[in-house]
Amino acid sequence: MIIFVTGGARSGKSRYAQELALSMSPNPVYVATAKDWGGDFSDRIKRHQGDRGPEWTSYEAQKEVSALPIAECVSVIDCVTLWLTNFFIDFKNDIDQSLIAFKKEIDALDKMNGTFIIVSNEIGMGVHAETEIGRKFTDLQGWANQYAAAKAARVVLLVSGIPVTIKA
Numbered sequence: 256m257i258i259f260v261t262g263g264a265r266s267g268k269s270r271y272a273q274e275l276a277l278s279m280s281p282n283p284v285y286v287a288t289a290k291d292w293g294g295d296f297s298d299r300i301k302r303h304q305g306d307r308g309p310e311w312t313s314y315e316a317q318k319e320v321s322a323l324p325i326a327e328c329v330s331v332i333d334c335v336t337l338w339l340t341n342f343f344i345d346f347k348n349d350i351d352q353s354l355i356a357f358k359k360e361i362d363a364l365d366k367m368n369g370t371f372i373i374v375s376n377e378i379g380m381g382v383h384a385e386t387e388i389g390r391k392f393t394d395l396q397g398w399a400n401q402y403a404a405a406k407a408a409r410v411v412l413l414v415s416g417i418p419v420t421i422k423a
Contacts, residue, residue, distance in 0.1 A: 257263045257361070258368045261377045264272050272331045272372045273306065275361045279352070279370060280329035286320055288338035303333070317341040318356065321363035328369050335375035339392070339399055348388055350395045357399050365406050370420065375400050418421030 258275070262268045276283035307313065314323050318341050320332055338360075342353040355411055360368070364371045378397040384390045404410045410422035417421055 257365055257407040258372045259407035259410045260372060261375045263272060263377055263380050266413040267373045267416035268413045269333050271413055272374050276329050276331050276372055282310050282323050284328045284330040285311050286314045286330055286332045288291055290317055321360050325365045326369050331372045333374040335399060339396055343392060350391055354398055356401055361403050361406055373403055
């Protein structure tokens with residue numbers, strides 16, 4: 256089962272996803288899709304790691320999340336934006352190839368036994384990207400979010416820390 260959790264920056268998505276996972280399993284899994292780019296990004300990663308206690312099993316997977324031993328588990332996959340960035344970079348900014356690879360991953364998760372709480376930034380609630388590559392990535396993430404939400408059994412939008420169920 257896929258649960259798709261989306262919202263704006265600092266809306267409480269990750270916290271909500273982690274609390275939900277803990278309510279469903281005493282030993283959930285956390286899948287981090289981020290690469291450590293250094294600088295303040297390293298600090299963000301450390302903060303996220305510090306948010307989880309010893310009951311969590313953690314994995315890092317920049318692209319092939321479905322290859323991890325997460326079947327039969329309750330897993331938080333955080334986050335789609337970084338996951339897509341990894342595909343986008345590897346495919347040299349090719350939207351089509353990136354979206355195909357992401358959809359394959361979502362389809363693979365959808366076929367597994369387990370609960371996958373997928374966290375993503377909501378697109379279209381802020382300013383439009385100024386650069387062509389930024390607009391291409393916005394398109395990619397919008398389409399990826401739509402695909403994941405369509406596959407999800409439940410979709411939750413976080414608004415200022417408040418979860419609003421969009422699809423149940």
